[in-house]
Amino acid sequence: AQTVTQSQPEMSVQEAETVTLSCTYDTSESDYYLFWYKQPPSRQMILVIRQEAYKQQNATENRFSVNFQKAAKSFSLKISDSQLGDAAMYFCAYRSVFNGANSKLTFGKGITLSVRP
Amino acid sequence: EAGVAQSPRYKIIEKRQSVAFWCNPISGHATLYWYQQILGQGPKLLIQFQNNGVVDDSQLPKDRFSAERLKGVDSTLKIQPAKLEDSAVYLCASIQSSRSDTQYFGPGTRLTVL
Numbered sequence: 396a397q398t399v400t401q402s403q404p405e406m407s408v409q410e411a412e413t414v415t416l417s418c419t420y421d422t423s424e425s426d427y428y429l430f431w432y433k434q435p436p437s438r439q440m441i442l443v444i445r446q447e448a449y450k451q452q453n454a455t456e457n458r459f460s461v462n463f464q465k466a467a468k469s470f471s472l473k474i475s476d477s478q479l480g481d482a483a484m485y486f487c488a489y490r491s492v493f494n495g496a497n498s499k500l501t502f503g504k505g506i507t508l509s510v511r512p
Numbered sequence: 513e514a515g516v517a518q519s520p521r522y523k524i525i526e527k528r529q530s531v532a533f534w535c536n537p538i539s540g541h542a543t544l545y546w547y548q549q550i551l552g553q554g555p556k557l558l559i560q561f562q563n564n565g566v567v568d569d570s571q572l573p574k575d576r577f578s579a580e581r582l583k584g585v586d587s588t589l590k591i592q593p594a595k596l597e598d599s600a601v602y603l604c605a606s607i608q609s610s611r612s613d614t615q616y617f618g619p620g621t622r623l624t625v626l
Contacts, residue, residue, distance in 0.1 A: 399554070428613045438601055440555075440617035447613075486554050490613060496568035498607070499545065500615060502554030 397422045397489050401503035408477045409511050415462075416472045416506050418487030428490040429463065430500070431472045435483040443485070446470065448492075474508075482510045514538065516618035518604050524624045530592035533621045536585070537606030543567075545615065546579060546589050547603040555603055561587060591623075599625045 398421045408414035420429070431443040446454045446463050453461050458478075462471045474481055484505045491497040517536040525531050537544050542563050547555035558577065560568040563584040572579070576595070581587040591598055601622050605615040 430614075432617075438603075438620040438622070440603065440605075440620075442614055442616075445614060488554075492613075495562070496560065498543065499557045499560055499568065500547075500555070500605075502556070504552070504554050 397424075397427075397491070397501050399487050399489050399501050399503040401487055401506050403506050404504070405507045405509070407509045407511060408474070408481075410477055410479060412477055413473060413475045414477055414508065416474070416485050416487075416508065418470045418472070418503055420468050420470065420487070420489050422468070422489065424491060426492045428492065429461075429470045430488040430490070431459070431461070431470075432486045432488060432502075433481075433483045434486060434505070440486070444472065477510050479510050479512060482508060484508070516604055516606055516616055518602075518618035518621055520621055521619060522622050522624075524626065525594055527596055527625050528593040530590065531594055531623060532588055532590045533602050533604075533623075535587045535589070535604030535618060537587075537604070538616055541606035541608050541616075542584070543607045544581060544587050545605045546587070547605065549601040549603055549620070551600070558589070558602075594623075594625045596625050599623055 400419045427448045429446045433441045444456045458475045486505045487503040488500040544561045546558045549555040559572045559579045561581040579589045601620045603620045604618040
């Protein structure tokens, strides 16, 4: 079974600065998807960024980018130019490429990010 | 495009009572998931539907939890009787098919069992 580990429960960043959130995972599969989801206090889980494991290039979405290290099974999220609206819980999640029952997401415990004005 | 809808947003009940949650996925999305998110943890899958059939309910406590998706569109999750440890946020998510990779989540229902 796959596992996702987020070992930092909380992080804080100054507005306009850069912060990196860490995630490691364990799997025996060679191809899979990885995601970062944001969950504000309103609880709506919002997709931030996704990475396909077979792609060596790191995904980027505006101020958000990932550092995907497949051999190390590491998948960190970098937020540049942090904004007050980035304050939320961030979850790292894994999904197999296989369909059916394997399409569920396996989540880490999450990290609470606060942004200081 | 309308997102995933869930109701109610909040529910407070006494232990041993019953409760039901409703989810309406994005139009055309064949696959629907119910996740349970206990405070301080990541969501955990309870049940997955493909159209109106169950794909995975291995983590559903079947002695008290039940779910259905009769017409392959909206879904209901029920707890009867509720226990204190059922206090959590219940999230519904959908994707177009299980071959799609990105799940879209609803706002969740926060259940408090007293």
